[in-house]
Amino acid sequence: MRRALLVSAAGALLAVPLARANGDPASDVLLTQPIYFPFAAPLPDSDREALTKTVAAANEHGYPIRVALIAFTSDLGTAVTLWRHPQAYSKFLGSELAFVYRKRLLIAQPSGFGIYNHGKPVAKEQRVLAKVPVGSTPTELTQSATAAVRALAASEGVVLPEVSSSGGGHEWRDRAIIAVGGLLIVVAIVLVGRWLRARGASR
Numbered sequence: 001m002r003r004a005l006l007v008s009a010a011g012a013l014l015a016v017p018l019a020r021a022n023g024d025p026a027s028d029v030l031l032t033q034p035i036y037f038p039f040a041a042p043l044p045d046s047d048r049e050a051l052t053k054t055v056a057a058a059n060e061h062g063y064p065i066r067v068a069l070i071a072f073t074s075d076l077g078t079a080v081t082l083w084r085h086p087q088a089y090s091k092f093l094g095s096e097l098a099f100v101y102r103k104r105l106l107i108a109q110p111s112g113f114g115i116y117n118h119g120k121p122v123a124k125e126q127r128v129l130a131k132v133p134v135g136s137t138p139t140e141l142t143q144s145a146t147a148a149v150r151a152l153a154a155s156e157g158v159v160l161p162e163v164s165s166s167g168g169g170h171e172w173r174d175r176a177i178i179a180v181g182g183l184l185i186v187v188a189i190v191l192v193g194r195w196l197r198a199r200g201a202s203r
Contacts, residue, residue, distance in 0.1 A: 024077040026068040027096040030105075034059065036068040038075050041138035051146045053163040061160065063153040064103040067145050068093060071110070071138040086114030087126075094118060106152070108145040110136045115152075128155045 026036035034055050037043060051067070058065050070076060073083045082089040086109040094105045094116035104125075107114035113129040115122045128151050135144045146163075153160050 024079040024093065024096075025075060026070070026093055030066050030068060030093070030097055031100050034066045036075075037142075038069055038071040038138055040074060041069075041071050043138055043142055047139055047142045047146075050163050051142050051149075054146045054149050054160060057160045057163065058149055058153045058158065061153070061158050063156060063158040065106055065149060065152065066097075066101060066104070067106045067108065067149065069108050069138070069141055069145055071141055084109065084111040086112050087116075088114070090114030090116035104152075106145065106148060108134065108141050108148065110134065110141060113148055124155065125152055128152055 025039065029036040035052060037048065055065060055067055068075075070083075070086070070089070073080050076083055076089070079089065079092060082092060086107040089109070090105055090107040091114075093107065097105070098118065102118040105116045107116075112134055113132070115125040115129060117125070129148055132144060132148045132151050135141045150160050
């Protein structure tokens with residue numbers, strides 16, 4: 001049991017560094033997920049949920065799109081030279097995803113938006129995005145991406161429903177539950193370790 005716990009803990013600690021080390025992280029995440037969220041950004045649950053629901057609604061209503069939030073240079077991995085070049089990065093990332101995903105791809109960087117649609121003209125989308133303010137902080141960037149998805153869908157006649165989130169009132173409660181649960185797990189591991197040592201000493 002003790003060995004299994006140690007192996008699980010080691011795996012959890014290694015998961016994020018491995019993800020970051022593999023090229024540009026978004027190219028891995030967007031293969032199976034509709035949104036890439038920055039690994040290093042502590043985003044409010046309400047903003048994260050709003051973007052998630054908005055993107056899901058767009059796809060469900062016939063406007064396929066995936067989104068990459070690039071808040072820091074670390075989010076670009078080995079493609080760091082494309083920092084502050086969201087349109088160029090959208091083409092780069094789109095080509096990496098082409099064997100799995102060949103539809104709209106929205107990039108949000110503090111310097112602006114990038115849009116790619118597998119080689120199709122995107123001038124119309126770029127004009128729409130030019131009217132959407134871009135935030136500079138990770139939280140503002142998430143909110144900007146949500147507004148951008150809604151604006152892009154509306155330009156094609158797809159009106160997305162207003163999304164609702166759990167709100168800030170539940171965030172602190174959920175975080176407190178997680179923190180207490182984590183503390184109890186640590187205490188349990190310590191107690192089990194002491195019991196095993198005591199048992200070994202008695203033998």
